[in-house]
Amino acid sequence: MIALSLADISKVVDGALHLAGASSATDLVDGSVQTDSRLVEPGSIFIAKPGAVTDGHLFAPAAAASGAALLIVERLLDLPVTQIVVADAVAALGALASAVVARVRSAGKLKIVAVTGSNGKTTTKNLLRSMFERVGVTVAPQGSFNNQVGAPMTMLEVTDDTRFLVIEMGASSEGAIANLVRLVRPDVGIVLTIGLAHAGEFGDLDATVRAKSAMVTDLLPTDVAVLNADDPRVAQMAAITPARIVRFGEYGQVDVRASDLHSGRTGTTFTLHLADGQSAPVVFPVLGEHHVMNALAAAAAAEVLGVSLGDIVAALQATTRAERWRMEVLGGKDNVTIINDAYNASPDSMSAALKTLAQIATPGCRTIAVLGEMAELGELAGEEHDRIGLLAVRLNISQMIVVGQRARRMHISTINEGSWDGESVYVDTPDEAFELVRSSVNPGDTVLVKSSNSAGLRFLGDRLGDLFS
Structure with a gap:
């Protein structure tokens, strides 16, 4: 995490600072932020969040023993470590992450892309990381860190050198994506598909559409919404966002598209057409023609943020699998x-x-x-x-x-x-x-x-x- 004083962190998370030993409110903390005590190192911040099965406060002693510089807790613990007591540890994690991203962004070079959809989020996130890493320092989640804990943990990895931040956003309930969008404020919001994934949680497709629409409704006119034109439920989101629209797909009037698709056992070949009129052949080793749509979404967002056609194609051709355990x-x-x-x-x-x-x-x-x-x-x-x-x-x-x-x-x-x-x-x-x-x-x-x-x-x-x- 970027260096912040204990006083600054306390203010950001709206908590009560309890200093330990010779600590001062002006002391700087720049270690990693962890919710798993096993990952704590000297100088880390440990956030004791309650869980479905256990309670992070039970592991605070282990975090202290591993050298945690600060504990963010929901109740004061009898431990010789500086603590900030907050009303909600998960909300505090989000607030801290949002503040860190805002401070790095204020320098003017950090660009943020967020991606959601019923399918393809992780593949698209990985493709975006590969494209952006060819241009500058990039932070993107490992695995599927896409919820109210995972997304802020990724956000906290940004430093003053970070040029691109990619955030994957899952929706466990209505309002989840809206909350994440408010925390990170993406420059580019991608919506891939609206399908029956998590239908049991949302109840019906209309509720899923409402939840996913939050990706684009709060974007600014200076931002960009990247929408799947081949999915009618996603395409209709163009009417509810103030952002500039970039459409991707294989059919109709789109900005970024693929033509001449040929799929086989070694992946898919196609011609990539970007919004600026450039095109190039692509040999995409990821198995499954359906992953071409994820490639188009990533290419559209990368082009918006200045990645060249050559770097986009090179990233696609270097990707041999969507993700561990995915095709x-x-x-x-x-x-x-x-x-x-x-x-x-x-x-x-x-x-x-x-x-x-x-x-x-x-x-x-x-x-x-x-x-x-x-x-x-x-x-x-x-x-x-x-x-x-x-x-x-x-x-x-x-x-x-x-x-x-x-x-x-x-x-x-x-x-x-x-x-x-x-x-x-x-x-x-x-x-x-x-x-x-x-x-x-x-x-x-x-x-x-x-x-x-x-x-x-x-x-x-x-x-x-x-x-x-």
């Missing part, structure tokens, strides 16, 4: 390909993954889909799992292995379709699925492992990747 290509032994895409799953991403599996199959060899639950769909879960089962039949997937009770309707729907005879198998556990694939896979087969994170199939994908590596 990650493993295996290779006996020409068996394992696609591990089991970090997240929504109806849209499940459909895209199955279509990619069918599209890249080796002629004369089988396609095997090992599928688990799509979580957080609420009352839509049953019909959406049915729909995926039917899609697998219609795509002529050679073998489907459904794992876990919560995904079982995919198996039932394939049987009810009546066009298959034994091509779908149900098992209770990932171990059973592993043995089934191990004993039945043939040289040249392509295996997709796809589920929500909660189903745990990503580790099954890793095991299969190791088996055929």
Whole structure:
């Protein structure tokens, strides 16, 4: 974190400063900010946030023992460390992050891009980081740090040398994105897609649209909203933002687009067209044609902030995977390909993954889909799992292995379709699925492992990747 005095931090987080030992309110703190006591180093700030399972205050002694210079707590603790007592530790984290970004930004060179959407956020964030790093110092989240804790933790990594900050914004509830937008104040806001991911939390698509729209409604006229013109729910956000609009997509009147798409087992080739009229061929190694839309979104934002076409193309061509456990290509032994895409799953991403599996199959060899639950769909879960089962039949997937009770309707729907005879198998556990694939896979087969994170199939994908590596 940039250096701030204890007095400044106390004021920013609206807390009561309790000095310990020889500490003074003018003392500067510039260590890392942590919510995990195991990551605390000498000089760190430890924020004792309450959690769903435990309470960060229980780990404050460990943070103090590791050399924390400051504890931000919701109650004063009997520890020989300077503390700031606040009403809400998570709100204090956000306020501190917002103040740090504002101070760095006041120097005039920091530009901020925020990205949201039902699918593709992490891939787009990674592409943006790769593009911006070719121009200047860039801060972007590791993994999917996109909530009320993860996003501020990323924000706190900026320094006076940072030129670009990329923030991924997830929406666990209505108002979550709006709060993050107020904290970071992006120069460019990207909205990728509106789909059924998290439908169980929002209730319906209209609520999802309202939540995601917060990305663009609070932008300034000098800011830019980058919108997916191919998604009608995203495209309509152009009417509710004061920002300048940059549209991306494959169809219609758009500013940034792709043409001449050709997908295969090694990725997708296409021609990238930027808003300024420049174009260039791209060999994009990320598997799955659906990831081209993420590439277009990143390219649109990068162009807005001055990244050259050459650097944009170089970044795309250097990206070999979307992210760990996202369309990650493993295996290779006996020409068996394992696609591990089991970090997240929504109806849209499940459909895209199955279509990619069918599209890249080796002629004369089988396609095997090992599928688990799509979580957080609420009352839509049953019909959406049915729909995926039917899609697998219609795509002529050679073998489907459904794992876990919560995904079982995919198996039932394939049987009810009546066009298959034994091509779908149900098992209770990932171990059973592993043995089934191990004993039945043939040289040249392509295996997709796809589920929500909660189903745990990503580790099954890793095991299969190791088996055929």
